[in-house]
Amino acid sequence: MPASYAYLGPEGTFTEAALRTLPEAATRELIPYVSVQSALDAVRVGEAEAAFVPIENSVEGGITTTLDELVAGAPLMIYREVLLSITFALLVRPGTKLSDIKTVSAHPAAQPQVRNWLKNNLPDAHWESAASNADAARLVQEGQYDAAFAGEFAAALYGLEALETGIHDAENAQTRFVLVGRPARPAAPSGADKTSVVLWQRDDHPGGLRDLLGEFATRGINLMLLQSRPTGAGIGNYCFCIDAEGHISDRRVAEALMGLKRICLEVRFLGSYPRADIKPGDAEQPRLGTSDEAFVSAADWVARCQDGRF
Ligand SMILES: O=C(O)C(=O)Cc1ccccc1
Known part of the structure; x- marks a missing residue:
């Protein structure tokens, strides 16, 4: 296995x-790729151990390119996430x-964060x-464009200067990045984890989405992302990317996934991994009746009833 991480370069x-904020990055060769797809493909063909890409801001x-790759491409799994606060410099x-x-020029995901600044x-x-903000900076260096929105730190790399820094339409804008590898056993729960899945409905019916969400709600599981993506099968055909609080080894999460597996056409597990927004120990306690112990004792009780030992 090559000890390298591919990333959007x-x-x-x-x-x-x-990526450089992850301790494990220090022991890997970090290889830039021209697109999210090519970084993820490097993992799929075994050229890289994992790929690091933006997924949400x-x-x-x-970030639809990333979601669509995880939804429809050969299966991959998320192992880590990183949150980064972002302001742009005009290079x-x-x-x-x-x-x-x-x-x-800049990556399309930068546009909503600099739109008002541009207008004014x-x-x-x-x-x-551009394929990325740094690629926009490279193209400015080459003379193709006059200015790029990118990190201030990219200026020196491309012989540019920052005409303006701290550009951001929304205060506290953050981007979420994920480390993605080939499917394997998820790391043990950290105490504050998140589980990502993609759901395809079996059929179109009133309350269909509510039925899917109900599997989480009845087990006291909070959702952190719900994004629909077209399946490509025609207008009105969507699948749902969902991030839920908890780890697949939590009984409530496993039970919710089993419930979804029973009612969905397809469920794609994208991983259980530590949350970047809080530290282990700061996670909320499970809601009443949704702890592992509550599930175990309820299953014991049913078994005793089935045995006539209640
Ligand atoms: O990583 C970059 O520089 C990118 O081009 C992706 C991106 C785009 C907008 C905000 C954060 C990251």
Whole structure:
């Protein structure tokens, strides 16, 4: 197994900055890839042990390329998540003034975070999407665009200077990144975990989504993400990406997944992994009647009833 992590590159992405916060990244070779797809494919073909990619941001929601790869591509599993607070710098070739800027570029997920700033400061600039924010910086260096929105730290890598820093339409904007590998046994519960799944409904009926959500609700499981994605089978056909509190080895989570497996056309397990938003020990206690002990004693009671020993 190659001891390398693929990531959305080139060098100087927020993805790379987030990846470097993981202790295990220090012992791996970090290899930049040009797209989320190519980083994930590197894992699928065994070129890399895992890939690190953006999956969600607090301003715009899911990063659809990543969700769609996890939903429809050859199965992969999430092992870790990282949250990074993000503000942008406007990077230009040295000497460029604001009034010189006719074209700006960044990753599409950056646009909702800089839209108001652009309207107020560069209302006539033409937006061009790039494969990543650092790639936009690289293209500015090459002369293809006049300015890029990227991390301030990318300036030195591409011989650029920051004309403006701290650009962010929404206060406290965060992006969530995940470390994705081939399917294997999830790490043991950390005490504050999250489980990701994709659900496909068996048929279209009133309350169909409520039935799916009910499997979590009746077991006291809080949801942290619900994003529908088109299945590609026609208008109105969606699957649901869900992040739920807890680990698959928690009885309530396992029971909810069994319930979903019984009623869904398909359930894809995407992993149980430590939450980045809180530390183990700070997680809420299970709601009344949803602890492992409650499930075990209820199952014992049913077994005794079946045995006539109640
Ligand atoms: O990692 C990057 O730099 C990216 O291009 C992805 C991205 C886009 C917008 C916010 C955070 C990360």
